[in-house]
Amino acid sequence: MIARAALDRLLDFRADGGPPVVSVYAAAPVDPKEKVHVRARVNSLLQGLDPLVENRELDRETRLSIRQDIERLREVVADEHWRPHGVGLFCCSARDFFESVELPREPRERALVDATPWVRPIAAMIDKDHRVCVVTLDRGHAVFWEHRVGRDDELVRIDEVEDRVLRDADHTGGRFGGQEYTTHHKVTELAKKHFRHVIARLEKLFFPELDHEVQYEEVVEGRSPRDVGADESYDLLVVAGHGERVSGFLEEFPDRLRQRLAGTFTDPSVDDRKALEVQVDEVLERWERDREQQGVEHVLEVEAMGGLGVTGLHTCLWAASSKAIDTLFLREQDEAPGVVCDGCGWLGEEGEVCPVDGRPLRRTPDIVDEMLQSVLRDSGTVHTLEDGVAPEARSPLAHLRFPLPPEPPG
Ligand SMILES: [Zn+2]
Structure with a gap:
């Protein structure tokens, strides 16, 4: 199993207003001959971050830290010895933070810079592992x-x-x-x-x-x-x-x-192990899909009755801000920029100051990742849904622990 401990360490990393974390996901192929391609792809992902190092709108400490992150990640990739099928790398040189997490499946390759590690692919794999x-x-x-x-x-x-x-x-x-x-x-x-x-x-x-x-x-x-x-x-x-x-x-x-x-x-097919595996996989795929479908249908039902279910990004963010989410369901494609209050944990789609405590808000490229982190930190469960399980306009969805308090006027 992917060490849940590794995810917990990433969740422990709290934004402190200082330099951000560079998160990189890369495939680690079974065939050693493919490794040269991995190196090339990761280097090109890192190249995409170069403009940040030159960006004069960022303070000097941030630019320096990102530059060191890029250098360190290039070194790591140069002498990589990852086991299949993938790896997540997280680096914030200014805070001397580095994590490397082996993944049991190939992730979508991506590099992302944000105040906190981008953990969604790891959480999704743990959910299915x-x-x-x-x-x-x-x-x-x-x-x-x-x-x-x-x-x-x-x-x-x-x-x-x-x-x-x-x-x-x-x-x-x-x-x-x-x-x-x-x-x-x-x-x-x-x-x-x-x-x-x-x-x-x-x-x-x-x-x-x-x-x-x-x-x-x-x-x-x-x-x-x-x-x-x-x-x-x-x-x-x-x-x-x-x-x-x-x-x-x-x-x-x-x-x-x-x-x-x-x-x-x-x-x-006890004598044919491959055939037996196929039969087992069919059972497990059906189980996974049924589990997701039942969870989603339950949320839709209780929401319709005014019970402990909510749908849509806006309401789910308020539910997470209220620490009310027991189980969060989301799709991989549910991604949107948003804002976070690092004081009280309020999450929103936009704004300059927190409607709860008036602190300045931090911008994030993926508020859904911040929501997922918030739910996991509050001991909730997160399920990443397969395609077609949740109606598009209703995702993300959440099953709540208690009814939501009224939203603060913002
Ligand atoms: Zn706040």
Whole structure:
């Protein structure tokens, strides 16, 4: 998973009225021969920033810091050894700030200068970065696989459970119904036992924190699950089996495991790993889209009833300013210039002074990024939507924690 810790460090960077941060996103190709092209592309992105260094409207300290940032980034790119598929670089020389974040997918390549790091591509990747456990099972045999969404790594076999089965279970009993019943009963019992073994293994993979010793430690030392690494467990489950066996298996699920289930499919291609991967990807894509669609529809419904949902940039900005956003939904193309109050955190589309506390406002090229940062800092969740999930005029959208206070006259 992309270290959420890296995003947190970027979110911690607060504008202080001093020189800005240069943010650069670049692809890191799998093929080493492509690297020369990456270098050329990043250098041309950086070249695009040269006019800022000459811009006499900026103060000397800012121009100097940007020039040093460009130099440092050119050096970093010259001896880059990034792993696929991308990297985000953040530099503010005046404040001795530098972060390099490896990305699991290719980002849209871009360089941007603003008072704070531009984090949206990283937040979007974290939103979609799931650690998935896939189980393929039949009557007496289950194989566990690890799968990372959006990465081209193969499915990795991590574990298996083998239980006793009766031979020719479907054709037993002969002429005597009594014996058939007994055998059938035995087969069902063995299958149930097998399912329970598989579920016990899944519980360990998904809820390692349920181990009593770890829980005790958490309470005693007051550490979060993230500190003890519990968030490194699996977060989504895909189940694949033959026909009715999947449903019999799912009936045995405890609720907490059922909540992690992204979907199921039948007749997995266990002998063809690539084909199995395609089947898993289909399930996960459907799950992701359904999740987004349900979230968006819920916001639209509650907004229509005057409840805890808002749509459109203006109202979402006021909701974020009020620290009222529980979940923010936005599209990659939702981007607009705007203004920020670094005193109270008020966000707006335009203006010179903050309508809340009268401080001068700071301009930003992408107010949606500032809104996203504000929501994440307030422990909210942000989902970046796929194309076509939200009606264009209604995005961004937000689900609120509490009703919005009236907007200050501005
Ligand atoms: Zn303010």
